[in-house]
Amino acid sequence: MLDSIVGFFTRVFAAIGRGIGRLVYWLAWPFAALGRWFVHRGWIARGVVGGLLVLFVGLYIYFFWQTQLWTGFNPDYVQAYSLENRRAAPGEQVAAEGGQGAQSCAPSAIAAVAADLTDFNVNENAWISSMILYKLGFFGLDWDDTPFFDNKASFQRGVNQAVRRTTVELVDALGRVRGTSQIDSDLQKARENMQFSEDAWYFGLNPFGPKTPTPSFYRTAIASLRSFNDRLQNCNATFDARADNLIQFLDRIAGDLGSTSAILRERSENYNAGWFDTRADDRFWFAYGQLYGYYGLLHAARIDFDEVVAQRSLGPLWDQTESQFRAALNITPFIISNGREAGWIMPTHLATMGFYILRARSNLVELRDVLDR
Template identity: 50%
Template sequence: MLDPLIEGLKALWAGLVALAKGLWHSILWPFRAAHRFVMRRKIWIRIVIALLILPVVIGYALLIWNAAWIRDYDPAYPDSFDTASRTVSAGDQVAVEATGNAAQTCGRSYTVDAVAYLTDFNVNKNNWMSSNPLYKLGFFGIDWDRTWILDNKAAFQRGIHQAIGRTAIEMSDRLGRVRGTSQIDPNLKSARGSLQFDQYTWFINPVGDRPFGPTTRSQTYYRSAIKSLNAYQSDLVSCKATFDARADNLMQFIDRIANDIGSTSASLKTRAEAYNAGWFDTRADDIFWNAKGQLYAYYGILKGARADFSDIITSRGLGTLWDEMEAQTLSAINLDPLIVSNGKEDGWLMPTHLTTIGFYILRVRSNLVELRSILDR
C-alpha cells in the first residue's frame, strides 16, 4: 500500500538531487572556465590576473562574513533601556526648581532610546548590507534578493529601518512639539532627515538619477542620526526640549504603527496567495525577514512608548491589553525557520511561514487597533 508513496518520495528526492547538482555545476562553470584560461597564460600574466582578482575575492569573503548572521541579535534588547527605573513620563519635570548645584531635570524618552539603539544595531553592531557594492552587484547579475543566500540580513535590516524611519517622523512632527504647533526640534528634524536618506548609497554614485561621483554613504547619515537623537535626549533630560506625552499623540502614534504593519501584512498575504513554491520561493525569505525586522524594531519602540506614556496607559487601564500586544509581537520575533517556505496553507509537505508570521502580525495589529479605540473614547 505504501509502495507508491515511497516510490514518489524517491523520485522527488532524485529530482531534488539532480536539481542541486545542476545548480552547483552552473555556479562552478565560470570559475572552471576562468581557471583553464589563466593556467594557459604565462607566469607574469597569471600574477597580474591574481593581483586583479585578489581584491574581489577578499571583498566577497567579507560580504559572506558580514551577511552570514546578525550580530548582537537579542529579542530581550528592550530590557537594556532600564524602563523600570522610570519615575515620571517622558518630558515631565523631576526637579521642580534648581536648588544649589542641583540641575533641573526631566524624564528621558525611552522611545528615543529604542530608535537610537536600533540604528546603532543596524550600522555599528552590524555591517549595513544594502549599500555594499558587491551586494548591489548581485549574484552573477541576479539580484541577491532573488536568491536563497546572503539576503536575509539585508531584508531584516531594512525592516528595522522602516520602523525607525516611521517613528522618527512621528517624533519630529508630533511627539517633540507642543500640541504639534510649536517649532520642530532641530535635533529631531536632523535625525528624521538622516534616517530618510536612501538605503543603497555607497561612496560613489553610479550613473543614474543622481550625478556620477563621490558621495556620502547611507550608514554615515544613519550614524549622524544617532548623534542627533542623543543630543535631543540630553536636551530633554535637562528640560530644554519637549516630549508631548498626551493621549492623542499616543493614539496617533499607535495608529501609524498599525497602518505600517498592516501594509506588511498585505504584502505577506499577496505573496502567500500568488506563489506556492514552498522552499523554492526565492523571495519568501526576504519578505519574511523584512517583516521580522520590522516587528523586532517595533517591539522595542512600543516598550519605550509604554514607559514614555506610562501615566496615560495606567489611567486608561491599558496595561493588560498592552501586555498581550507585546506577547504577540515577541512570538512573531521568535519564529526562526531554517529555510523559509511559502507553501500552500493546506499543504502537508512544505509549510507556509509567510502565513504564520502574517497571523501574528494581524494579532498585533488587532491589539493596536483596540488600544487606539480605547484611547479615542
C-alpha cells in the same frame, strides 16, 4: 510494465543529471577561461590578476561572514533598558539626589530605543544592503531573488522601517507642542537622514559619481536622536506626551503593519512553491525585523506615556499587546517555506507570520479605541 517504469525513472534521473552538469559548467566556465588565460601571461599580468582575485575572494569571505553573523540579536532586548523604574514623563523635571544639583529632566525612551536600533543595524552589524557585493548580486541576479545571503538585509530593512516611521512621528507630533512650537532641529535631521536610500555605496550610476554610503547617514541620525535626548535631559527640548499623540503613534504603527500583512498575504496566496519560493525569505524577514523594531518602540512608548496609560487603565491590555509582538519573535525557522495553507508537506511560514502580525495589529487597534473613548 516494470521495464517501462524503470526506464521512465532512468530517463528522469538522467535528465536531472544533465541539468546539474550544465549548471555546474555554466558556473565554472568563467573561472576555467580565466585559468587558461592566466597560464599564458607574464608575471606582471599574473600578479595584477592574482591580486584582484585575492581581493575578490576576500570580499566574498567578508560578505559571507557579515550576512551570517547577527551580532547583538536578542528578541528580549527590551529587558536591558529597565525603563520601568522611571516615573517622570520625557522633558518633565526630576528631583536631584539630595535636593541639590543642576536642573534635570527625563529623557525620551522612544528616542533612545530608535537610536539604539539604528546603532544595532549599522554599528554592531554591517549594513548589508549597501555592500558592494550585495549590490552586484549573484552573477547579476539580485540577492533578493535567491534563497541565500539576503535574510539579514531584509531583517535590517524591517527594523529600519520601524525607526523611519518613528522619526516622522517624533518630528510631526511627539517632539513639539503642535501649533505653538517649531520643529525640533535634531529630530528634523534624524528624520532626513533616516529617509535616505537604503542601498547607497561610495559610488553610484544614477546620479553618476561618488556618494556618501547609507550607514554614514544613519550614524548621523543616531547622533541627532541622542542629541535630542541630551537636550531633553537638560530641559532644553520638548516631548508632548498627550493622549492624542499616543493615539496617532499607535495608528501609524498599525497602518505600517497592515501594509506588511497585505504584502505577506499577496505572496502567500499567489505563490506556493514551498521551500523553493526564493522571495518568501525576504518577505518573512522584513516582517520579522519590523516586529522586532516595533516591539522595542512600543515598550518605550509605554514608558514615555506612562501617565496616560495609568489614567486610562491600559496596563493589562498594553502588556497583552507587547506579549503578542514577543510571541511573533519566536518564529525563526531555518528555511522559510511558502507552501499552501492546506498543504501537508511544506509549511506556510508567511501565513503564520501574517497571522501574528494581524493579532498584534488588532491589539494596537483596541488600545487606540480605548484611548479615544
